[in-house]
Amino acid sequence: MNPLADRIRPQTLDDVVGQTHLLGKGALLRRVVESGQIPNMIFYGPPGTGKTTVASIIANSAGKTLHKLNGTTASTSDIKSVVGELDTFAGVGGVLLYLDEIQYLNKKQQQSLLEFIENGQITLIASTTENPYFYVYNAILSRATIFEFKPVSKDEVKKAVERAFRIIGEERGAPLDIEDGVCDHIAQLCGGDVRKAINAAELLSLAAKDGRVTLADAREAAQRSSMKYDRDGDEHYDILSALQKSVRGSDTDAALHYLARLLEAGDLISPCRRLLVMASEDIGMAYPLAAVIVKSCVDSAMQLGLPEARIPLAQAVITLCTAPKSNSGVIAIDKAMADVEAGMVYEIPAHLRDSHYKGAAKLGRGNGYLYPHDFKNHWVKQQYLPDKLKGRQYYQFGPNKTEQAAKAYWDKVKGESKE
Incomplete structure (x- = not known):
């Protein structure tokens, strides 16, 4: 059949x-x-x-x-x-x-x-x-x-399960005795997969004693079946994407939910790698210490393994969610990379070039370089970018407290040097 x-x-x-x-x-x-x-x-x-x-x-x-x-x-x-x-x-x-x-x-x-x-x-x-x-x-x-096609809602799946039990009863010539909660439980744990739900109903009907389908059997048949996850498929990348966007949006509860889904599927490597990226991409210069904290949490998680790894990783997620946010670092490097990829790799100014070899001075290497530590506030004005990129700006201070404090400091230092 x-x-x-x-x-x-x-x-x-x-x-x-x-x-x-x-x-x-x-x-x-x-x-x-x-x-x-x-x-x-x-x-x-x-x-x-x-x-x-x-x-x-x-x-x-x-x-x-x-x-x-x-x-x-x-x-x-x-x-x-x-x-x-x-x-x-x-x-x-x-x-x-x-x-x-x-x-x-x-x-x-x-x-x-x-x-x-x-x-x-x-x-x-x-x-x-x-x-x-x-x-x-x-x-x-x-x-x-x-x-x-979208995953089918729980209510719709429940209708399919009830129909399945009804048809099974018709085929066997006597209705099944379905304990309260069975259809709801199957519908909840089949993750929107109607075929899986119907297969569970068929399995339970075959195992039914005297035609009675119990909730205890339903729980055993459908355990963990709601976890739709494929490390090489869309679900994997969708969960990682949702995790990062939840952290970026400072939604601690959502981020913990997506972390839990990854860990429940036994995936420890992917969230660790993504959290390390987020610490610099989404928090970055607003709270540079976040990168250190997350690295420590990730190291602990990798040494502990699951299930204990969930604890330091939860700490990392909460730290990132509650930290101030800045993407100024990634914007800056992307601008610089774009120029390099466009072929804007011009000659390095002579005073910045390596001078640690005999004859370098004769070639003009390092001549005229000003050693910042010899000057007030350890800074002196001089050109560092190639001539054709002089004045190019990649990094802009973000509006957060940490970056604005750094901006205020350097505005003062560079302003004093001009007086």
Whole structure:
């Protein structure tokens, strides 16, 4: 017997759980489907959100010869077989190719479809759990419309779970006795993945004693299943991005939440590296000591390992969130890098060049250099940038207390030297 998720797969768009932003009345994808003119489309989103279901519904109503391929198993000969049908009677009205997990096809395989997609002989509906902008060939992307599928809400998943238990009861000839809280628990811990929720319902029904599904069994079946995480996928970088933006926005609670998600997934290296970057990128000159504190916390975390590592890393996150913010340092180095990358690498002034070798003076190396420590306040005016960059300014003091104090000091020192 097929898995329950396949047996109860929706047959119409109205039966699909969630995705109202795409399939609700008046939504763009629904209007496109109802027009009867199916364009090339790519469905992108997490597993169990209805991509395959919606693609199948559209394909079955398209009135074209339908071919289904899966990128994990499809070979070049499979693609050639689809293309070869275009010149036969079966391909007269065009072919609709449903390609699941397109990210697993290599560039050459994707390119082999391009000519036929462009002239309309093949209409492509592809689905992927990975960001298509990273994994799908650009020429395919430019000829397709991308629709993003979102994780299904808890309430919608609960409806699917209740429907699953009801159908299981019908198949076995007697309704299941579902303990209060079972459906809510499955819906909560399946992370918006309807397929996972239905699979959990099927598993619990098989294990049910005398037809009773208990909350204790549901907790065991669904434990940790809400953690959607792939260290090489979008979820990984999305969490890291959210962590840094929460720190930058001084939201301690949000930052701790995203740190916890990384640590719960067993990822210690990524948050450590990102916290080290944040200390200089987002706090920087407003509180330079933050870099020292975070380095110490990271070192402690790496020596301790999980679960104890959570404590110094939480300290680092709270320190960064509550610290004053400045990005003046990263702005300054980016400006300097931009000039260097643009080829603005001019001759170093002679008085700054190395003079620690015999004959340097004859070449003019170091001649005229003024040693700042010999002057009041250990500063003396002289040129340091190359002639063609004289007067160029990369760093500007930020408005925070620390940088403004430094600015006041140097304004005074440099002002005194001019008197």
